Amino acid sequence: MMTRTAANKSPVVSMDMITKTFPGVKALDEVSLDLYAGQVTALVGENGAGKSTTVKILTGIYRPDGGTIRIDGEPVSLTTPNDASNAGITAIHQETVLFDELSVAENIYIGHAPRTRFGLIDKAEMHRAAAKLLTEIGAPFSSHMQLRDLGIANKHLVAIARALSVDARVVIMDEPTAALSHKEIEELYELVETLKSQGKAILFISHKFDEIFRIADRFTVFRDGAFVSDGMIADIDEDALVTMMVGRSVDQIFPSRKHDVGDEVLKVVGYTHPTEFADITFSLNRGEILGFYGLVGAGRSEFMQSLFGITKPSKGVCRINGNISVIRSPADAVKNGIVYVPEDRGKQGAIIGLPIFQNITLPSLGRTSRNGFLRLAEEFKLAREYSERLDLRAASLDQDVGNLSGGNQQKVVIAKWLATQPQVIILDEPTKGIDIGSKAAVHEFMAELAAQGLSVIMVSSEIPEVIGMSDRVIVMRDGLIAAELAGNELTPETLVRHAAGIKQSAEGVVA
Amino acid sequence: MIRMIPVRETILGGAILVLLLLIASRFSGFVAPSNLANVFNDTAPLIILALGQMVVILTRCIDLSVAANLALTGMVVAMINVAMPGLPIPIIIVIAISLGAIMGAINGVLVWKLAIPPIVVTLGTMTIFRGLIFLISDGKWVNSHEMSPAFTGFPRAVLLGLPVLSWIAIMTVIVFGIMMARTQFGRSIFAVGGNPHAAVYTGINVGKTQFWAFVASGALAGLTGYLWVARYAVAYVDIAGGFELEVVAACVIGGISIAGGIGSVGGAVLGAIFLGVVKNALPVVNISPFWQLAISGSAILIAVAFNARAGRAKGRIILKSAETTQ
Numbered sequence: 001m002m003t004r005t006a007a008n009k010s011p012v013v014s015m016d017m018i019t020k021t022f023p024g025v026k027a028l029d030e031v032s033l034d035l036y037a038g039q040v041t042a043l044v045g046e047n048g049a050g051k052s053t054t055v056k057i058l059t060g061i062y063r064p065d066g067g068t069i070r071i072d073g074e075p076v077s078l079t080t081p082n083d084a085s086n087a088g089i090t091a092i093h094q095e096t097v098l099f100d101e102l103s104v105a106e107n108i109y110i111g112h113a114p115r116t117r118f119g120l121i122d123k124a125e126m127h128r129a130a131a132k133l134l135t136e137i138g139a140p141f142s143s144h145m146q147l148r149d150l151g152i153a154n155k156h157l158v159a160i161a162r163a164l165s166v167d168a169r170v171v172i173m174d175e176p177t178a179a180l181s182h183k184e185i186e187e188l189y190e191l192v193e194t195l196k197s198q199g200k201a202i203l204f205i206s207h208k209f210d211e212i213f214r215i216a217d218r219f220t221v222f223r224d225g226a227f228v229s230d231g232m233i234a235d236i237d238e239d240a241l242v243t244m245m246v247g248r249s250v251d252q253i254f255p256s257r258k259h260d261v262g263d264e265v266l267k268v269v270g271y272t273h274p275t276e277f278a279d280i281t282f283s284l285n286r287g288e289i290l291g292f293y294g295l296v297g298a299g300r301s302e303f304m305q306s307l308f309g310i311t312k313p314s315k316g317v318c319r320i321n322g323n324i325s326v327i328r329s330p331a332d333a334v335k336n337g338i339v340y341v342p343e344d345r346g347k348q349g350a351i352i353g354l355p356i357f358q359n360i361t362l363p364s365l366g367r368t369s370r371n372g373f374l375r376l377a378e379e380f381k382l383a384r385e386y387s388e389r390l391d392l393r394a395a396s397l398d399q400d401v402g403n404l405s406g407g408n409q410q411k412v413v414i415a416k417w418l419a420t421q422p423q424v425i426i427l428d429e430p431t432k433g434i435d436i437g438s439k440a441a442v443h444e445f446m447a448e449l450a451a452q453g454l455s456v457i458m459v460s461s462e463i464p465e466v467i468g469m470s471d472r473v474i475v476m477r478d479g480l481i482a483a484e485l486a487g488n489e490l491t492p493e494t495l496v497r498h499a500a501g502i503k504q505s506a507e508g509v510v511a
Numbered sequence: 512m513i514r515m516i517p518v519r520e521t522i523l524g525g526a527i528l529v530l531l532l533l534i535a536s537r538f539s540g541f542v543a544p545s546n547l548a549n550v551f552n553d554t555a556p557l558i559i560l561a562l563g564q565m566v567v568i569l570t571r572c573i574d575l576s577v578a579a580n581l582a583l584t585g586m587v588v589a590m591i592n593v594a595m596p597g598l599p600i601p602i603i604i605v606i607a608i609s610l611g612a613i614m615g616a617i618n619g620v621l622v623w624k625l626a627i628p629p630i631v632v633t634l635g636t637m638t639i640f641r642g643l644i645f646l647i648s649d650g651k652w653v654n655s656h657e658m659s660p661a662f663t664g665f666p667r668a669v670l671l672g673l674p675v676l677s678w679i680a681i682m683t684v685i686v687f688g689i690m691m692a693r694t695q696f697g698r699s700i701f702a703v704g705g706n707p708h709a710a711v712y713t714g715i716n717v718g719k720t721q722f723w724a725f726v727a728s729g730a731l732a733g734l735t736g737y738l739w740v741a742r743y744a745v746a747y748v749d750i751a752g753g754f755e756l757e758v759v760a761a762c763v764i765g766g767i768s769i770a771g772g773i774g775s776v777g778g779a780v781l782g783a784i785f786l787g788v789v790k791n792a793l794p795v796v797n798i799s800p801f802w803q804l805a806i807s808g809s810a811i812l813i814a815v816a817f818n819a820r821a822g823r824a825k826g827r828i829i830l831k832s833a834e835t836t837q
Contacts, residue, residue: 308712310711329714330711330712330715331714331715331716333714334713334714335714340712342708342712349706349708349709350709351702351705351706351709351710351772352705352706352772353704353705353772353773354698354701354702354705358698362702362713362715363713363714365695365698369694369695372694372695373689373693373694374692374693374695374698376693416713
């Protein structure tokens with residue numbers, strides 16, 4: 001193989017004016033991205049900036065609607081993952097897809113194992129090649145180990161070895177440090193250096209600024225699916241990068257709200273979990289929207305699940321309307337007026353097989369039954385009241401919920417929660433993965449709920465939404481509350497700083 | 512829009528009628544009311560067990576231990592009857608139901624608290640229950656002459672033209688019909704099977720619901736244990752051997768989705784009756800019992816294929832015109 005140096009000026013891979021549209025969303029709008037041999041390029045951007053879509057296009061999972069991808073200056077079309085692999089592009093994903101019951105070598109070579117002349121898998125050759133790869137990346141375990149017996153960090157090394165086993169020229173690392181400890185991250189940095197010295201072009205996706213400034217040579221910034229800027233890391237500082245990332249894109253329209261919040265409804269003091277979060281203390285008032293912002297893995301959803309009684313905190317008190325409430329199960333939470341709409345669509349989804357009205361009344365059956373028997377007429381009344389309030393479009397409330405469109409199913413789910421007459425509603429990433437129009441409808445609706453005196457906790461990773469909707473924002477980092485922001489402090493820059501742990505520039509040099 | 516479930520039941524009911532007509536064309540005596548009553552009475556244990564199995568399957572579990580539970584309970588009550596011939600029948604029935612419920616609770620606890628897959632749990636307890644029968648009976652039979660006349664006579668006693676056994680099956684159908692349609696427990700069963708994750712967030716305890724489903728199934732198996740032993744006037748290790756598969760088959764033919772969440776009392780009952788008719792009719796019209804197995808097997812496959820087609824998820828509705836016409 002020809003040796004390349006960092007000084008080589010023509011990119012190995014060049015994405016030029018790439019556009020990708022999904023129904024209702026333009027995920028990428030004429031973006032460009034160049035990757036150079038022997039250099040690490042950091043792709044930077046908020047959630048929804050189009051980073052994952054870019055990775056999927058480069059690895060042949062999505063096909064772009066417009067634009068050109070060039071490899072060594074030659075236009076190519078990457079229509080299948082196989083094409084990308086043949087072109088020498090390989091990716092290490094956030095969640096590694098490996099097989100616990102197979103050996104390390106089998107995991108590395110699954111799908112392209114060396115064969116003997118009879119067409120059978122050449123085990124000796126496979127283990128020899130795997131051992132060589134493992135030594136190269138400094139993995140401290142044998143290729144004969146069962147994958148199951150390895151820790152998360154070592155599994156990650158297997159994923160990296162697998163990525164390198166296809167003679168890659170371009171290595172994409174999608175948030176590779178999200179699950180690693182500090183020591184393991186150091187080892188990963190060394191590995192990245194090794195790959196660089198071997199002349200591989202590396203695309204590094206990360207939310208963590210210390211990482212970006214530590215190992216990247218170049219940067220490219222996307223915002224809302226559009227290209228913003230690129231250049232050499234050495235030429236910029238963190239402030240400049242933050243400004244480019246968040247830009248002035250907060251002119252999405254949010255419903256105007258009167259911020260007249262009432263008395264305290266919920267007070268959480270010192271909620272602590274052995275491994276997930278510690279010392280969470282905050283209060284929530286009537287009619288308030290409280291935002292929870294943080295990077296993925298900051299412990300926000302974990303805390304909410306605990307508040308809702310799915311997991312148990314080891315310490316901490318929760319007061320509702322001034323009274324101490326013990327929440328040991330979701331049923332307790334619902335009884336205490338707390339409901340939780342989880343992030344996962346499948347989990348929050350309707351129960352297919354039950355008709356609409358039964359979906360709506362499911363958590364409220366205590367109120368609609370007498371002497372242990374359900375009263376269908378009462379159920380219908382309750383279901384009709386809330387489906388009318390939400391303008392649910394259905395031929396009949398007796399219809400199977402599976403026959404409704406997605407949007408109407410979501411209305412059924414929301415009606416279900418409102419029918420319990422909650423005091424606090426926790427919305428976990430309420431607009432994740434939905435198009436702009438539906439987002440506006442959800443925001444409108446949240447504002448309406450708050451106006452009616454309901455208290456809303458909104459967990460969100462989207463900065464415009466957090467700033468546009470919240471009265472106050474709690475920023476979490478590494479399982480702790482990093483900051484509580486309101487009013488003038490509530491800017492994209494401060495949110496990103498607190499979430500990523502960047503010190504204010506006024507305080508001096510950044511770590 | 513017509514609901515899905517009645518459609519399925521109507522088709523199954525129609526299939527049973529066609530079957531009866533075919534049989535009647537070769538042997539008209541089969542469809543005489545008295546004979547049909549006999550067929551129903553013969554199918555009563557299967558109907559009762561299918562209702563319990565239905566509840567379990569709806570919660571995404573399966574209970575393979577019902578037949579062993581039935582046999583163990585049957586042996587225990589038979590031995591109690593031999594030891595204390597004067598014990599009144601209502602007490603025998605309470606003992607049978609309680610014993611069956613306890614065995615169901617053992618299944619339920621293992622599924623709920625230890626999170627062992629239900630098929631493994633009940634495969635294990637099935638074998639254990641059969642083993643226990645051998646241990647308590649030393650492998651000996653309890654024969655009709657050892658049982659008291661009251662003990663063996665109860666299920667056969669005729670009330671308003673039907674034997675008590677049939678009446679108990681009818682009562683069970685009514686109780687379970689009300690339970691599934693009109694109680695919180697019934698609704699929770701559908702919710703747990705339909706979408707366990709959503710059920711958790713709704714405040715339903717999934718494991719506990721499955722526990723009670725096993726208890727219900729066990730209690731019915733215990734009840735059937737007494738009825739079976741009393742009706743056939745014999746108890747031994749192997750009674751109702753392999754019957755659990757017939758029970759599961761009745762549920763599947765009756766449109767209970769093996770993936771949970773979809774099914775109805777009517778479906779389970781019709782599924783059991785379909786099998787009962789096939790079993791009773793074929794010998795009468797001189798068809799070999801091996802055909803009976805083939806017909807039962809085909810019915811299972813047809814039912815599953817039909818349900819899979821009906822239950823297939825519809826795609827996203829993207830066209831506005833399609834949304835308004837649904």
